[in-house]
Amino acid sequence: MAGDRQRCLAAGMDDYVAKPLRGDELVAALARVCANPPILETPGSTTTEAAMDTVMPMDLTYLRELVGGDEEVMGEILDLFMEDAPRQIAALGEAITRGNWQEAQRLAHTL
Structure with a gap:
C-alpha cells in the first residue's frame, strides 16, 4: 500500500x-x-522499553495454536529460537556477503 x-x-x-x-x-x-x-542501547534504555511496550516483535498466535495453548512448550520453543537465531543470522549475513544465494535462502527459510 x-x-x-x-x-x-x-x-x-x-x-x-x-x-x-x-x-x-x-x-x-x-x-x-x-x-x-x-x-545497541544500554540496558534499561527508555527508548527500548517504550518500543517493547508499543510493538510486539512477533505474533505468537500461530505458535500458540500449534502447541495447543501450552505456555511451557511455547516458552521452550522460543528459548531454543532465541538461542539459535543469532548464529543463523550471522551465517545468513556471511552467505549474502559471499554471494551464496542458495545457502542464504536456506538459512532465511530456517529462521
Whole structure:
C-alpha cells in the first residue's frame, strides 16, 4: 500500500520489502541491514522499553495454536529460537556477503 514503506521506516524498522517478495529486493534489503549492524542501547534504555511496550516483535498466535495453548512448550520453543537465531543470522549475513544465494535462502527459510 502507498505510504507503508515510509510509515514502517518512520516507526524504526531497518528496511522494508513489499509483498509479493522479489528475490533481488530481499537480498538487497538483507545486505543493507547486515552491512550496518545495529547500535545497541544500554540496558534499561527508555527508548527500548517504550518500543517493547508499543510493538510486539512477533505474533505468537500461530505458535500458540500449534502447541495447543501450552505456555511451557511455547516458552521452550522460543528459548531454543532465541538461542539459535543469532548464529543463523550471522551465517545468513556471511552467505549474502559471499554471494551464496542458495545457502542464504536456506538459512532465511530456517529462521
